[in-house]
Amino acid sequence: xxxxxxxxxxxxxxxxxxxxxxxxxxxxxxxxxxxxxxxxxxxxxxxxxxxxxxxxxxxxxxxxxxxxxxxxxxxxxxxxxxxxxxxxxxxxxxxxxxxxxxxxxxxxxxxxxxxxxxxxxxxxxxxxxxxxxxxxxxxxxxxxxxxxxxxxxxxxxxxxxxxxxxxxxxxxxxxxxxxxxxxxxxxxxxxxxxxxxxxxxxxxxxxxxxxxxxxxxxxxxxxxxxxxxxx
Numbered sequence: 001x002x003x004x005x006x007x008x009x010x011x012x013x014x015x016x017x018x019x020x021x022x023x024x025x026x027x028x029x030x031x032x033x034x035x036x037x038x039x040x041x042x043x044x045x046x047x048x049x050x051x052x053x054x055x056x057x058x059x060x061x062x063x064x065x066x067x068x069x070x071x072x073x074x075x076x077x078x079x080x081x082x083x084x085x086x087x088x089x090x091x092x093x094x095x096x097x098x099x100x101x102x103x104x105x106x107x108x109x110x111x112x113x114x115x116x117x118x119x120x121x122x123x124x125x126x127x128x129x130x131x132x133x134x135x136x137x138x139x140x141x142x143x144x145x146x147x148x149x150x151x152x153x154x155x156x157x158x159x160x161x162x163x164x165x166x167x168x169x170x171x172x173x174x175x176x177x178x179x180x181x182x183x184x185x186x187x188x189x190x191x192x193x194x195x196x197x198x199x200x201x202x203x204x205x206x207x208x209x210x211x212x213x214x215x216x217x218x219x220x221x222x223x224x225x226x227x228x229x230x231x
Contacts, residue, residue, distance in 0.1 A: 009033045011045040015052050084185045091141050091169060091178035094118050106186055108156030126152035126160060144169050162191040
């Protein structure tokens with residue numbers, strides 16, 4: 001009464017099951033709002049609800065995108081702290097989809113080389129290990145089982161490194177494709193130490209045989225000298 005309002009019309013803005021607000025109009029003229037006015041206001045409320053819904057979806061997508069980017073960055077930061085080569089690749093084509101920066105320091109090749117050549121891994125496995133390593137990997141992928149291999153790889157500067165490769169076959173994605181996740185640890189020093197220990201064992205075995213042969217020769221000489229002396 002104080003404002004001179006003669007008629008009013010309010011329509012809720014409904015998003016899903018919640019009322020997010022309302023559209024309110026009022027008039028000081030004697031004419032009341034018509035059904036057509038109500039219809040227009042309801043359509044405006046529907047448009048407002050759609051706008052709010054789209055805004056909420058966009059905001060949720062932005063949050064999800066930010067969280068995914070943060071998670072991906074955290075993953076990259078984590079794998080780059082590992083003293084190992086970490087890579088993801090397509091299980092059928094061996095096309096690398098991710099490799100960490102540490103791979104450059106260990107083998108000397110740029111990360112881009114891993115991405116551009118689907119056969120990069122196979123081509124840089126030592127020729128003596130290449131065939132059996134590829135066959136083992138393909139057989140394990142066909143069975144869908146994780147596997148572990150130890151083989152040699154050639155570095156960019158011509159050195160030979162021993163790698164302990166732990167491969168996990170990930171479940172199929174919605175598009176039917178599968179991925180491999182591989183962690184390769186440089187075990188060259190351990191292999192060299194094992195070879196040195198093996199060489200030392202072989203040398204010790206040889207020296208033991210030589211010593212035994214010397215003792216046997218001395219015993220035979222003594223045994224032979226007694227009858228010869230008597231004769």
